[in-house]
Amino acid sequence: xxxxxxxxxxxxxxxxxxxxxxxxxxxxxxxxxxxxxxxxxxxxxxxxxxxxxxxxxxxxxxxxxxxxxxxxxxxxxxxxxxxxxxxxxxxxxxxxxxxxxxxxxxxxxxxxxxxxxxxxxxxxxxxxxxxxxxxxxxxxxxxxxxxxxxxxxxxxxxxxxxxxxxxxxxxxxxxxxxxxxxxxxxxxxxxxxxxxxxxxxxxxxxxxxxxxxxxxxxxxxxxxxxxxxxxxxxxxxxxxxxxxxxxxxxxxxxxxxxxxxxxxxxxxxxxxxxxxxxxxxxxxxxxxxxxxxxxxxxxxxxxxxxxxxxxxxxxxxxxxxxxxxxxxxxxxxxxxxxxxxxxxxxxxxxxxxxxxxxxxxxxxxxxxxxxxxxxxxxxxxxxxxxxxxxxxxxxxxxxxxxxxxxxxxxxxxxxxxxxxxxxxxxxxxxxxxxxxxxxxxxxxxxxxxxxxxxxxxxxxxxxxxxxxxxxxxxxxxxxxxxxxxxxxxxxxxxxxxxxxxxxxxxxxxxxxxxxxxxxxxxxxxxxxxxxxxxxxxxxxxxxxxxxxxxxxxxxxxx
Amino acid sequence: xxxxxxxxxxxxxxxxxxxxxxxxxxxxxxxxxxxxxxxxxxxxxxxxxxxxxxxxxxxxxxxxxxxxxxxxxxxxxxxxxxxxxxxxxxxxxxxxxxxxxxxxxxxxxxxxxxxxxxxxxxxxxxxxxxxxxxxxxxxxxxxxxxxxxxxxxxxxxxxxxxxxxxxxxxxxxxxxxxxxxxxxxxxxxxxxxxxxxxxxxxxxxxxxxxxxxxxxxxxxxxxxxxxxxxxxxxxxxxxxxxxxxxx
Numbered sequence: 001x002x003x004x005x006x007x008x009x010x011x012x013x014x015x016x017x018x019x020x021x022x023x024x025x026x027x028x029x030x031x032x033x034x035x036x037x038x039x040x041x042x043x044x045x046x047x048x049x050x051x052x053x054x055x056x057x058x059x060x061x062x063x064x065x066x067x068x069x070x071x072x073x074x075x076x077x078x079x080x081x082x083x084x085x086x087x088x089x090x091x092x093x094x095x096x097x098x099x100x101x102x103x104x105x106x107x108x109x110x111x112x113x114x115x116x117x118x119x120x121x122x123x124x125x126x127x128x129x130x131x132x133x134x135x136x137x138x139x140x141x142x143x144x145x146x147x148x149x150x151x152x153x154x155x156x157x158x159x160x161x162x163x164x165x166x167x168x169x170x171x172x173x174x175x176x177x178x179x180x181x182x183x184x185x186x187x188x189x190x191x192x193x194x195x196x197x198x199x200x201x202x203x204x205x206x207x208x209x210x211x212x213x214x215x216x217x218x219x220x221x222x223x224x225x226x227x228x229x230x231x232x233x234x235x236x237x238x239x240x241x242x243x244x245x246x247x248x249x250x251x252x253x254x255x256x257x258x259x260x261x262x263x264x265x266x267x268x269x270x271x272x273x274x275x276x277x278x279x280x281x282x283x284x285x286x287x288x289x290x291x292x293x294x295x296x297x298x299x300x301x302x303x304x305x306x307x308x309x310x311x312x313x314x315x316x317x318x319x320x321x322x323x324x325x326x327x328x329x330x331x332x333x334x335x336x337x338x339x340x341x342x343x344x345x346x347x348x349x350x351x352x353x354x355x356x357x358x359x360x361x362x363x364x365x366x367x368x369x370x371x372x373x374x375x376x377x378x379x380x381x382x383x384x385x386x387x388x389x390x391x392x393x394x395x396x397x398x399x400x401x402x403x404x405x406x407x408x409x410x411x412x413x414x415x416x417x418x419x420x421x422x423x424x425x426x427x428x429x430x431x432x433x434x435x436x437x438x439x440x441x442x443x444x445x446x447x448x449x450x451x452x453x454x455x456x457x458x459x460x461x462x463x464x465x466x467x468x469x470x471x472x473x474x475x476x477x478x479x480x481x482x483x484x485x486x487x488x489x490x491x492x493x494x495x496x497x498x499x500x501x502x503x504x505x506x507x508x509x510x511x512x513x514x515x516x517x518x519x520x521x522x523x524x525x526x527x528x529x530x531x532x533x534x535x536x537x538x539x540x541x542x543x544x545x546x547x548x549x550x551x552x553x554x555x556x557x558x
Numbered sequence: 559x560x561x562x563x564x565x566x567x568x569x570x571x572x573x574x575x576x577x578x579x580x581x582x583x584x585x586x587x588x589x590x591x592x593x594x595x596x597x598x599x600x601x602x603x604x605x606x607x608x609x610x611x612x613x614x615x616x617x618x619x620x621x622x623x624x625x626x627x628x629x630x631x632x633x634x635x636x637x638x639x640x641x642x643x644x645x646x647x648x649x650x651x652x653x654x655x656x657x658x659x660x661x662x663x664x665x666x667x668x669x670x671x672x673x674x675x676x677x678x679x680x681x682x683x684x685x686x687x688x689x690x691x692x693x694x695x696x697x698x699x700x701x702x703x704x705x706x707x708x709x710x711x712x713x714x715x716x717x718x719x720x721x722x723x724x725x726x727x728x729x730x731x732x733x734x735x736x737x738x739x740x741x742x743x744x745x746x747x748x749x750x751x752x753x754x755x756x757x758x759x760x761x762x763x764x765x766x767x768x769x770x771x772x773x774x775x776x777x778x779x780x781x782x783x784x785x786x787x788x789x790x791x792x793x794x795x796x797x798x799x800x801x802x803x804x805x
C-alpha cells in the first residue's frame with residue numbers, strides 16, 4: 001500500500017499530460033470527465049492512505065530515484081484535505097469554466113497544481129520539498145493569470161509570483177544549511193540529527209536550529225501573506241473563482257504546514273516562535289482592520305484570509321502546532337465554501353434576498369434601533385469577567401502548567417478579543433431581548449473556547465503521537481509568567497479603553513456629525529491606502545527597473 | 559593566467575562578455591546563434607581544463623558580479639533574442655563558481671550545458687517570431703497565448719527552463735553550485751535566480767498576455783511542437799540522470 005502513495009502525485013500528473021496531449025481532439029465534457037475522474041481517484045487514494053495510517057500508525061518513507069515521500073499523520077491529513085478541496089474545485093470548474101477559451105489548459109494547470117501541492121505536503125526530503133515549494137508559486141501564477149486578456153489579472157498574478165519567489169530564497173538557504181551540516185536531504189534523518197546534536201553551529205557561527213527555523217519562518221511568511229508580504233493576497237481575486245477557492249482554502253495555508261513539518265527544528269528555536277507570534281498578531285490585527293475598511297467585497301474577503309493566516313501564525317507562535325493545522329483545515333473548508341457559494345448567492349439575492357427580518361437585519365441593514373439594551377456598565381463587566389472565568393476554569397481543569405504550555409494566549413485572543421468585538425457590536429444593536437442575546441453570546445463563546453481546547457488536545461495526539469515533542473514545542477514557545485500576566489493586563493486595558501470610548505461616543509452622540517479630527521483623517525487615509533505597503537514595493541521595483549534601464553543604455557545594450 | 563583570461567572570454571566575464579553579446583546581436587541566423595550559444599561556453603570549459611590551475615577566488619567574485627549585472631540588465635530587455643544572450647551570459651558566468659569548488663571538468667561542462675541550452679533554444683524561438691512578425695519585441699507582438707497557443711506554450715516552458723525552474727536541470731545544477739560555493743555566495747546566487755524569474759515573467763507577459771493585433775498568423779505545426787517537447791523532455795530526463803537531485 002505504501003508504494004501506492006507514489007500514485008498520489010502521479011495520478012494528477014498523468015491527467016495533466018493526457019489533457020495537454022489530447023485536449024485538441026477531445027470534447028469539453030470528456031476533458032472535464034477525465035480530470036474529475038483522476039481527481040476523485042486521488043481523493044480516494046488519499047483517504048485510503050489515511051485510513052491505513054489509523055490501522056498502522058507508523059510513519060513511512062517511500063523513495064523514488066532522488067526524491068522521497070513521507071507518510072506521517074501530518075502528510076496524510078494534508079493529502080486528504082488537498083485532494084478533497086481539489087476534487088470540489090474540479091467539479092465546480094466543469095460548468096463555471098464552460099465558456100472559457102482555455103478550458104483544457106485550465107484543467108491541466110489545476111491537475112498540475114494538485115500534483116505539486118500533494119508532493120509538497122508528502123515530501124520526504126529537501127529536494128522534493130524545494131521542487132514542490134517552488135512549483136506551487138509558478139503554477140499559481142499561470143492559474144491566476146489564466147485570463148490572458150485581463151491586464152489586472154496579469155499584474156496581480158505577477159505580485160503573487162514575485163512574493164512567492166521571495167519566499168523561495170530563505171527556503172533554499174535553509175535546505176543548504178541543513179545539508180551542509182548533516183550531509184543528508186532526508187527529512188526524518190535531518191530531524192533525528194537535530195535532536196541528537198541541537199547545538200551545531202552554521203554560517204558565521206550562528207546556531208543551526210534557530211537559523212534554519214528563522215529561514216523557514218520567513219519562507220512561510222511570504223507564502224501565507226504575513227505582514228508586510230501580504231499585498232498580493234487581497235488582489236488575487238482577479239483570477240477565476242475556482243482558483244481563488246483553491247488558493248484561499250489550500251495554497252495560502254502552506255506557511256502553517258511547513259512550520260509544522262519542521263516542528264523538530266522549532267523545539268530549539270523559542271525566540272523564532274516568539275517572532276512568529278508577533279508577526280502573526282500584527283498580521284491578524286492589520287488584516288482585520290483592513291477587512292473592515294474595504295468597500296470591495298472581494299478585497300474584504302482577501303483581507304479576511306490575511307487575518308485568519310495571522311491567527312494561524314499566532315497559534316504556531318504559542319506552540320499550538322496541531323491547533324494551527326486544525327485551524328487551516330477549518331478555515332480552508334469554510335473559505336472554500338464561501339468562494340464557491342458566492343456566485344450562486346449573488347444570483348439568488350438578485351431575485352430574492354432571503355434575509356430574515358430579525359434584530360440583526362434591522363440593525364445592520366435598516367439601521368433601525370428598537371427595544372432596549374443592557375446597561376453599559378454591565379456589558380463592560382461581562383466582557384472583562386467572562387474571559388477571566390473561562391481562563392480560570394480551563395486552568396483549573398487542565399492543570400497548573402496550562403498557562404505556560406497550552407497557549408492560553410490563544411484563548412485570550414480568540415475568546416476575548418473576538419468576544420469583546422461581538423459584545424461591542426451587540427451592545428450597539430439594541431435587541432428586543434438583550435439578556436437572551438447576551439446569554440447566547442456567552443454560551444457560544446464558551447462552546448468555541450472549550451471546543452478549541454478539546455480539539456487541540458485530540459488533534460494534537462493524532463498529529464504528534466510523540467507527546468514529548470509537542471511538550472517541548474510548548475516549552476520552547478512559553479514565555480515567563482510575568483510577561484504573560486503583563487499581556488493579560490494589556491489586553492484588559494485595551495478592552496476597558498474600548499468600552500470607555502463606547503461610553504464617550506454615546507454620551508457625545510450629538511457631536512458625531514461634526515468635522516473629523518486631523519488625526520482621524522490621517523488614520524483613515526493610512527488605512528484606506530492599505531498602510532502604503534504596496535506603494536513602497538511599487539516604488540522599490542520602479543527604482544530597480546530604472547537602474548536596469550540606465551545600465552543598458554550606458555552599455556549600449558551589449 | 560593568459561589561459562584563464564581566454565576562458566573568461568568564453569565563459570564570459572564583464573567586460574569580456576561584450577563580444578559574445580555583440581556577436582549574438584549581429585548574427586541573423588537563429589541556427590547560428592543556437593550553435594554559438596552551445597559551443598561558446600564549451601570552448602571556455604576546454605580552455606579552463608587546459609589551464610589546469612585552480613580558479614582564484616577573485617575570479618568567482620568577478621563571475622558573480624557579471625551574473626548579477628546581466629540579470630539586472632535582463633529586467634528591462636524587451637527583445638527576445640537579446641534577452642536570451644543576457645540570460646546566457648548571466649547563467650554561464652556562474653560556471654566559474656563550480657570550477658572553483660574543485661568539481662571535475664565533466665561536471666563543469668555539464669553545468670555550462672544545463673545553463674546554455676535553454677537560452678540557445680530561446681534564440682530559435684526568437685527566429686520563429688521574427689519570421690512571423692518582423693521582430694520579437696515584448697509588448698509589440700502581445701496576445702500570443704490566444705493567437706499562437708502552441709508557440710506561446712513552448713515559449714513559456716523554454717523560458718522557465720532558462721531561468722532554472724524545477725524540474726529542469728538548471729535548478730538542480732544551481733543547488734549543487736550553491737552547495738559548493740558556501741552560504742554567503744549562495745545568497746548572491748539566490749538573488750540572481752530571483753531576478754531571472756522576475757525578468758522572465760516581465761518578458762513572458764509582454765508576449766503571451768494581451769490581445770494580438772495581427773490576424774491570420776500561422777501557429778507551429780503539431781509535429782514541430784512534439785519534437786520540441788521531446789527535446790525538453792530529454793533535457794529534463796538528462797538532468798535527473800546527471801545531477802542526481804543537485805545536493
